[in-house]
Amino acid sequence: MTASDIRSDVEHLLRTLAPAVLGAVVRRFGDFAASEDAVQEALIAAATQWPNEGLPEHPRAWLIHVAARRMTDQLRSDIARREREAFVVRQEWPFADPAADNDHADAAPDHDDTLALFFMCCHPALTPSSAIALTLRAVGGLTTGEIAHAFLVPEATLAQRISRAKQTIRTSGVPFEIPAGAGRDARLASVLHVLYLIFNEGYTASRGDALSRTDLSDEAIRLTRAVRALLPDDGEVAGLLALMLLTDARRAARSGPDGALIPLEAQDRALWDRGAIAEGVALVSATLSKGAVGAYQLQAAIAAVHDEAARAADTDWPQILALYGVLKRLSDNPVVALNHAIAAAMVDGPRAGLALVDAIDASGRLAGSHRLDATRAHLFERAGDVQAAIAQFLAAAGKTASIPEKNYLTAQAARLAQQTS
């Protein structure tokens, strides 16, 4: 093993251990913000020491011990300061080594702690960008620098975002626990939504080996696997993991060597990751057979239908249309309605699709979105109305905030213009 292999193994191990370590320290000391800082310091200490000095006998206990020592040092200095200020300490503080009993404890508290961490970091009181940053650091074990790099913002800015998120948790009194009853499903939905956003962000930074350390799509899949290990019977958790796997399976085919976007129907399907597709299909099949159906499971089922077609022409569009019909009834989302219109066009012809797109446009719910124009462009082209297609491709290109997508849409307009000249 090379030195860099050892380093990467250590980093992997640290990030696997991070949530359980943080959970144990938070449970012991209560103060989430300070515990999180202490665990970050312990992780950094381990990342520098372990590759040179070898792994400790009990890596998790080592981390808990180091983090707890930082916490007690901090508490001691806080208390010393307060004593100097003649402050009477009312409470005992936990000087005991939490690693001593945690190391031999059952797996169950670990599970609960990690799950409670997910619920805390993805609390609906946080803005999406704060929840994403906090989840990647506290649960994912990424450093502030790595997260800042992935989102292309200065490290100081990202550090402030995390610190603000912790402050929000403190001021809104978010407890470190697994919510019970009806609130639990809503809170789990927040967790899944944050993981889904992290996965989507990964599309921008998913190229090149140098970025692999902070590859957000991989990280989202890893974290979703962790949630699934904690909640193996939850259909939507399985559905989200399946959706990620089935989408990520197309990664290598999704862009050309120059970074150009390649749409689903033009992708070289030999490049698709068969292993990821098989795992995703198995997951979604198993969960759908259980009955209860959610939005992630349906989206995963649609992705599975695409992924199972050997050629684009073999795609089972009637089945996709039916699935979008169910999804549309389940979630009142204009993007779902637009995808339903695309599927309708594939089954009933482009004019049927265009009529549905007009209805979505009239609702005003996708006003200003390039998706409407891009969908119309494709449908006009299929309907043979080349001039309308060119105009819509150019309109879409002007509105998208994605560079590869803008290039793709502009190129489509140019291709059609060349055909007519």
Add this chain to the structure above:
Amino acid sequence: MKYMLMMHAPKEGWTTAGIGTWAPKDIQAHIAFMLGLNEQLKAAGELVDAQGLAGPEDAKSVRARKDGTPDTDGPFAEAKEFLAGFWIVDVDGAKRAYDIAATISAAPGKGGAPLYMPVEVRQVMSAPPTEQ
């Protein structure tokens, strides 16, 4: 989502009513306002970059000649406005970017009165592409 906020200052009256003609305490108040805003944006975890630009007196427009060497032109007396500074912020939505732009627009000027400068808000192309 990242946005670029471009603060434009009127070219007309730049030498007769521009910042160089303000009272020192007005200039100080203006600078303190901008520094304070940047600190707030940093503390909110939203600041990506912020830069003020040197005055338009030495602004040059450059084009390549046929041999690739720079052909410089300017400054341009006829321009109505010039770019005075820019911010790049990473925020949760356009509304927040507009709010920040409005704050910049109302920065204090001569006598502490709001300048109401036009601030152009443009989204930075950093979104992931959409996939069906």
